[in-house]
Amino acid sequence: MNTEKSETPVVNEPKFSKAKLSLMLVAEKMIAEKGLNAISEREIAREAGQKNNSAVQYHFGNREELISAILDLRMIPLNARRHDMLMTIQPGQAGSLEALVGALVMPYIHHLIEHPGENYYVSLITQLALSGQHQQLLFDGPRSSSLQLMTRMMRDCLPELEQTEFHSRMNFTGTQLIHTVALWDLLRRQQSKLWTNEYLLEQSQQLIAFIVGGLIQR
Template identity: 45%
Template sequence: MNAIIRLTDAKEALVRAAEKLIAERGLDAVSDREIARAAGQKNNSAVQYHFGDRAGLINAILDFRMIPLNQKRHEMLDELLNRKEPPTTRDLVKVLLLPYMENLKTSREDSSYTSLVSQLFQRGNQQILAMDPPRSSSLVRMTEAFATTLPHLSVKERHARLTFMGSMVVHTVARWDQQCRLDPETWTPEHIVQQTRFLIEFLAGGMDQDALQREPESRS
């Protein structure tokens, strides 16, 4: 399956200009006209012409970035689940995180979209990702796999930890993308690899921790 999303030159220019401006200034601080100008479009209504409206542009960005990322996760899961030994929690955390980090490490121009995803999460719009199978079907498989590595957790607690981890990953990667642009001398590919290792261990440790036994507070 080829997960590369093909866009016309004009649409791709608009997508790339929009995600860069949104990362630098915020979703509400960028006008469609500014996006068109940054994309080299003479028509100030280029966003409406090519995508219908701002929501259409946002969905195009998410498709352009998240569908290939989703397919990469499927490939990683296939490799994991076809091994003789069962996957560990740490293995599954890597499947969630590493596709994000690969863009951040290899191409700074292809990681700005993470800021948009983070902003959508902050607004409570994560359902725009979760309810779209081409963007997130791999997450369903991951959730099922986590159930086998974390059998000691109740369904409710496992879901809560997965939700928290997903949110942490999105916001952390978006912040690292910003740091890469602000301080490229520090945020080298080697530094990103090191920070990624730390984050994997932190997340795997949190997911693997035994369920907390909460006892009622005694009152004198």
């Protein structure tokens, strides 16, 4: 089965006002450091230098929309990068499964490299996943259309797996990836001399090989 690659439009990087962006960056950092439900909207506004304690409500409406805006800021550019990688892959050809897994993993790795010190969103994604809020992560088109396309392309590469088994392995893959990238982000802060860009790239290739092995193992 051939998978149509261009059926979902890719949304460009979103633009936010200075005030909104300030609140988003502060909230992202505070959530990473203190926990998803351990901070108040008033604290976010105060840390962002907003005199209005209701600034989050004024600019976003509620906390859920604030989190959604943070995910847009971080994941829409990542989604576009993954789409670009997927356009070069032909399912069924030698190495196509490894290339697909690479398209899953490497956008996160490149973001860690290109935005040092600005990767608190990885912790946000991890916390949302642990709290069971997968809808917000996986099924919003502008943020995750590349993941949906990649999943269909992987299904073409693994016709021998039963549908339930395929979905189970993809769920394991997503969980492993999210937690591994979050751990690497933390280690890069704590052990910067070891976790250089070159070492991170080496480890990412090991992760890709590990995921491929888990997908094809019978």
